[in-house]
Each structure stands twice: as structure tokens, then as C-alpha cells.
Amino acid sequence: MIQLKKQSSWKKIRNIVHWSPFIQQFKKNRYPWIQLAGHQGNFQAGEPGAVLKKYDSREQKAFDKLMKDVLRSYVPEYRGDVLKNNEKYLQLQDLLCEFDSPCVMDIKMGTRTYLEEELEKAREKPKLRKDMYQKMIEVDPSAPTEEENAQGAIIKPRYMQWRDEMSSSTHLGFRIEGIKKMDGASSKNFKKTKTPEEVKEALKHFVGTDPEVYSRYIKRLKAIRVTQESSEFFSAHEIIGSSLLFVHDKSKQASVWMIDFGKTNPLPDHVKVNHRNLWVEGNHEDGYLFGLDNLISILETIEQELLSVAERENSNIPCE
Numbered sequence: 297m298i299q300l301k302k303q304s305s306w307k308k309i310r311n312i313v314h315w316s317p318f319i320q321q322f323k324k325n326r327y328p329w330i331q332l333a334g335h336q337g338n339f340q341a342g343e344p345g346a347v348l349k350k351y352d353s354r355e356q357k358a359f360d361k362l363m364k365d366v367l368r369s370y371v372p373e374y375r376g377d378v379l380k381n382n383e384k385y386l387q388l389q390d391l392l393c394e395f396d397s398p399c400v401m402d403i404k405m406g407t408r409t410y411l412e413e414e415l416e417k418a419r420e421k422p423k424l425r426k427d428m429y430q431k432m433i434e435v436d437p438s439a440p441t442e443e444e445n446a447q448g449a450i451i452k453p454r455y456m457q458w459r460d461e462m463s464s465s466t467h468l469g470f471r472i473e474g475i476k477k478m479d480g481a482s483s484k485n486f487k488k489t490k491t492p493e494e495v496k497e498a499l500k501h502f503v504g505t506d507p508e509v510y511s512r513y514i515k516r517l518k519a520i521r522v523t524q525e526s527s528e529f530f531s532a533h534e535i536i537g538s539s540l541l542f543v544h545d546k547s548k549q550a551s552v553w554m555i556d557f558g559k560t561n562p563l564p565d566h567v568k569v570n571h572r573n574l575w576v577e578g579n580h581e582d583g584y585l586f587g588l589d590n591l592i593s594i595l596e597t598i599e600q601e602l603l604s605v606a607e608r609e610n611s612n613i614p615c616e
């Protein structure tokens with residue numbers, strides 16, 4: 297493990313950062329790094345061009361394998377572990393540093409966001425969560441059962457299943473977790489963004505109206521999909537709660553990476569998944585590729601609509 301060197305004065309200055317739930321800004325706002333989803337407080341500024349993510353042994357193992365897999369170019373580079381203030385971190389490539397005022401979107405992939413082992417654990421030892429009950433009634437006060445209302449608490453799998461069902465996860469195999477626009481405004485208000493139409497509107501809000509940016513995103517997503525289909529890592533893991541991070545900027549640079557492997561588990565020896573089949577407990581299917589197929593198809597629909605509008609405008613045919 298690398299032990300971080302004593303800080304230089306430059307690093308000290310750099311580390312005097314402003315923390316907010318979603319935005320950490322330094323270098324006079326020129327180098328924003330945003331945590332759109334996931335656990336707050338999990339990240340720290342790293343060496344230039346790197347971020348530090350709180351160590352998690354499952355995620356570390358996944359990154360270790362990914363660095364030797366065909367998917368390597370589609371995930372942030374893993375640069376080993378570091379100790380900072382007695383806390384262990386994974387040092388990861390900062391995906392945003394090449395962009396100028398980037399727009400960022402986090403899309404959580406899959407038809408479910410809990411591992412099969414979480415269900416087993418909850419059955420053996422059910423643990424009531426007041427915070428999850430609160431989060432549930434904030435979105436839908438009518439969602440809890442009478443019993444849950446009386447307890448003022450729910451168990452985690454119940455919350456996670458409700459969350460997947462309320463959003464587009466269960467039906468489309470992905471959901472928008474957060475969006476940060478160029479001006480810095482960020483939103484995580486997508487818990488009820490569920491139908492293809494609603495998702496389409498949110499994607500349009502994020503990408504805008506330039507077909508070229510859609511085309512770059514679609515190209516990259518297709519490259520990710522074809523690589524996943526041939527990846528040893530991808531075929532040997534249940535990939536839960538993992539996201540695709542979308543980044544573009546005003547120069548029309550646009551790219552996507554796979555991130556967040558804290559709930560990516562090696563499959564038991566005898567189990568095979570294709571990431572598209574329906575999940576039934578025991579088959580470990582995660583619906584990742586089912587979601588990616590849907591996501592690509594929605595982006596292609598938007599791109600086609602924009603291209604037809606442009607064509608009509610160019611040929612001066614009046615709109616219907």
C-alpha cells in the first residue's frame with residue numbers, strides 16, 4: 297500500500313476545499329468534482345488527476361480484476377490504495393479533469409439494486425430502518441403498510457425494492473440517480489422518473505439538443521456493450537448498484553465510464569448469467585444489459601427526432 301507523503305504547501309492549499317453534499321470545488325472552480333450519487337463523504341481529493349474513494353474490499357477486488365480485463369478502458373484507472381489521515385482509500389483516475397465545466401450524469405444500471413445475499417441476511421436478521429421509512433414517506437406517504445406506519449420503520453430490502461419499482465429500474469433496467477449541469481446546478485430528484493417518456497425528458501434536459509453529443513454517447517455505450525459481451529469479468533459477476541457516468545462539455549467532448557463496484561460479486565461456480573434474463577431469486581441475473589439496451593434505444597430515439605427536426609428545418613418543410 298502507498299503511504300501518502302507529507303503534504304506540500306501546494307497540496308495543503310489544494311486540500312482546503314469546500315465540501316457540500318454534491319460539489320467539491322477547488323482550483324478556483326476550474327476543477328469541479330462532483331459526487332452525484334452514492335454515500336456522501338466517501339470521497340477525498342487525491343493527487344492531481346486522481347480522486348480517493350473510501351476503501352471497500354469488494355470494490356478493490358473488482359478494480360484489481362478490471363485492470364486486467366478488456367473492460368479496463370471503460371472504468372477509471374485504479375492506482376492502488378493509499379492511507380490518508382489513518383483512513384484507507386482506493387486511488388482512482390479523476391474522470392472529469394479533462395473536461396471544461398462538465399455536465400455529469402449518474403445512471404444506476406440493472407433491474408435491482410440489492411444483492412441476493414442482502415435478501416438472505418435480511419431474512420435471517422431483519423433490521424428495521426427508520427431512515428428508510430422517512431425517505432419512503434417523503435416520496436410517497438401512502439407507500440408504507442399499516443404495520444410499517446405503526447413501526448415507523450422498514451427493512452432495507454423492502455425499501456430497495458420499492459425504490460426500484462418507483463423509478464425506472466425494475467421496468468427499464470436503469471435509473472437516473474443524479475444530474476449536474478454546466479452551470480453547477482445539480483439535481484437528484486429522479487426517484488419517480490419511471491416511464492420511457494419521463495426518462496427521455498430527463499435525458500434531453502441533460503444532453504440538450506445537439507445530435508452530435510447524442511451520437512458520441514451512443515457510440516461509446518455501444519462500445520461498452522460489445523466489450524461487456526466478451527468480457528470475462530462481466531460474465532463472471534453479479535453487477536449490482538453499478539453506474540454509468542456520463543460526462544460532456546461545451547466543446548462536445550462526451551464519454552461514459554462504468555463506475556461503482558461495491559456491490560459487484562463473483563458468481564457462484566455453477567451459475568451463469570447473461571445480464572438480460574428476468575431475475576428470479578437464485579439465478580443472480582442483474583438486468584444490466586437489458587438496461588443498457590433500453591438506454592441506448594431511448595437515446596437513439598431522441599437523436600433520430602432531433603435529426604428529423606433539423607432535416608425539416610433545412611428543407612423548409614413546415615411542421616405538422
Ligand code: I3P
Nearest residue numbers: 334335409410428431452456459537558559
Ligand atoms: C440508498 C441507495 C443506496 C443504498 C443505500 C440507500 O437509497 O439505494 O444504493 O446503498 O443504503 O439508502 P436512496 O438512493 O433512496 O437514498 P447500498 O447500495 O450500498 O446498499 P444504505 O442506507 O444502507 O447505505
